[in-house]
Amino acid sequence: MATPLLEVSELTTVFHTDDGLVRAVQDVSFNVERGQTLGLVGESGCGKSITGLSLIQLVPGRGEVAGGRILFSQGSTKGPVDIAQLAPESDTIRAIRGNEIAMVFQEPMTSLNPVYSAGSQIAEAVILHQKVGKKEAFARAVEMLDKVGIPNPTQRAREYPHQLSGGMRQRVMIAMALSCQPALLVADEPTTALDVTIQAQVLDLMKELQEEFGMAILVITHDMGVIAEMADEVVVMYAGRVMEQGSPNEVFYNPLHPYTRGLLSSIPVLGRRSKGRLNQIPGRVPHLLALPEGCPFRPRCASRMPKCMELPPLARPSQTSGERGNSSEHCVRCWLHEQHE
Numbered sequence: 001m002a003t004p005l006l007e008v009s010e011l012t013t014v015f016h017t018d019d020g021l022v023r024a025v026q027d028v029s030f031n032v033e034r035g036q037t038l039g040l041v042g043e044s045g046c047g048k049s050i051t052g053l054s055l056i057q058l059v060p061g062r063g064e065v066a067g068g069r070i071l072f073s074q075g076s077t078k079g080p081v082d083i084a085q086l087a088p089e090s091d092t093i094r095a096i097r098g099n100e101i102a103m104v105f106q107e108p109m110t111s112l113n114p115v116y117s118a119g120s121q122i123a124e125a126v127i128l129h130q131k132v133g134k135k136e137a138f139a140r141a142v143e144m145l146d147k148v149g150i151p152n153p154t155q156r157a158r159e160y161p162h163q164l165s166g167g168m169r170q171r172v173m174i175a176m177a178l179s180c181q182p183a184l185l186v187a188d189e190p191t192t193a194l195d196v197t198i199q200a201q202v203l204d205l206m207k208e209l210q211e212e213f214g215m216a217i218l219v220i221t222h223d224m225g226v227i228a229e230m231a232d233e234v235v236v237m238y239a240g241r242v243m244e245q246g247s248p249n250e251v252f253y254n255p256l257h258p259y260t261r262g263l264l265s266s267i268p269v270l271g272r273r274s275k276g277r278l279n280q281i282p283g284r285v286p287h288l289l290a291l292p293e294g295c296p297f298r299p300r301c302a303s304r305m306p307k308c309m310e311l312p313p314l315a316r317p318s319q320t321s322g323e324r325g326n327s328s329e330h331c332v333r334c335w336l337h338e339q340h341e
Contacts, residue, residue, distance in 0.1 A: 004031040004073070005033060005072070005074060005184060006031065006055070006070070006071070006072055006216070006218075007031050008028060008029055008030050008031070008051075009029050010027045010028070011025055011051065011069075012028075012065070013047075013054045013064070014066045015059075015061065015062055016063075016064075017062065020289055023240055023288060024063065024288060025051050026240045026241055027068070027241065027242075028237070029314075030245065032184060032216050033216065034216055035214055035215070035216055036232045037230050038216075038235065039220075039226070039227040039234045039248075040237060041221055041234060042236060042263075043263075043285050044285070046238050046239060048188075049106065050063070051220070052186045052218065055070055055101060055184075055218070056083070056096070056097045057083060057086055057088040057093045058103075065083075065084045068084055069082050070082060070084045072096065072101065072184075074100050074183040081096075083096070095129075098125055098128070098180065098182075099180045100183050101182055101183070102180065102185055102186070104170075104174055104187045104190055105188055106192060107192070108172065109169060112169060114160065114162060115160075117159060118158075118159060118160070118164065118172045119156075119158060120138070120141075121176060122140075122141035122176045123141045124137075126180065129180045130180060140179060141157055142154050142157045144176075145171070145172070145175050148172075148175045150168055150171050150175075166194055166198070167194055167201070170191075170194060174202070174205065178209060182215060185215055185216070185217045187218070187220065189222070190202055190226075191221070191223065199226075207230070219231065224264065227248065228248060233245070233248075234246060234251045236259065238259050238296060239286055239288065239291060239297070240288060242314055242333065244257040244331065244332045244333070245314070245329070245331045246330035246331065247329065250330045252264065256330070256332040256334065257297075257333065258301045258302065258303050259297045262279070262280075262281035263281070266278055266281065283300040286299070294308050294311050295310075295311055295333070295334070295335070303336060312333050314331050314332070314333040315331060317330075317337035
């Protein structure tokens with residue numbers, strides 16, 4: 001069996017605050033295969049973006065990767081390397097970050113430097129990792145802008161972020177991330193603040209470039225439509241933990257966790273006429289300094305029971321739990337689907 005490109009095991013990321021230790025990500029595990037797209041989905045504040053930042057040791061502020069493994073197997077790393085054990089400023093992670101694992105950040109306007117042209121920012125990444133001259137790097141930047149579908153790329157490469165539309169800025173971020181042809185692209189909310197037409201174009205672009213470069217993608221989003229369009233595997237997160245994991249067909253057509261069902265039932269269906277309001281999950285995501293005892297979703301769950309005061313493991317439901325057609329990879333963290341002996 002081939003070794004996964006990325007193997008994340010029991011990842012825990014914490015923040016040291018004046019009010020105490022915040023566990024933003026806790027015991028998160030998943031694999032990303034070569035050429036595969038894995039989707040991380042959940043409400044805002046559930047730990048998706050921090051998981052992505054942990055993979056390249058870019059946890060902000062007083063945060064740190066405090067436990068678990070992030071095994072990455074590709075290129076210059078010369079075999080699997082545990083990123084969780086690397087210092088954020090070490091030479092090894094610098095060689096990986098932006099070169100072999102690249103990230104498209106959530107807000108392109110704040111991620112792009114306003115005082116440098118789009119082309120010079122892409123060229124900087126090429127110079128850093130590919131060890132080429134400025135002229136060759138700028139030519140590569142123009143080439144990448146052309147690949148991501150920006151018209152008149154030579155002119156646009158000399159323009160500044162404020163001169164570009166939101167869709168173009170997002171394409172610049174993708175061009176920058178792909179300039180060194182990484183093995184893994186982490187795309188954090190790649191379609192946020194874009195209109196639906198541009199969203200579709202960006203998603204199609206990412207799929208085309210994935211096929212061209214043979215890279216894997218980790219797409220982080222709260223949009224189940226993006227997951228349906230992009231993902232080969234889905235991880236549903238809540239309050240820093242994995243609640244459910246499986247293929248899109250399993251998660252969309254046979255959701256096992258009440259949280260997943262709540263997310264899916266709150267999506268408006270095109271063509272359906274209803275006089276009632278959209279379904280919603282009651283309550284809100286708990287504060288990570290005041291997580292409820294047991295299952296973190298318990299206070300918002302209509303199916304809660306006394307056993308939910310204990311945290312269930314992430315496990316494959318047995319056939320005797322009443323579900324049918326569950327593959328060995330479809331897992332859920334819920335006592336409703338506990339294994340029966």
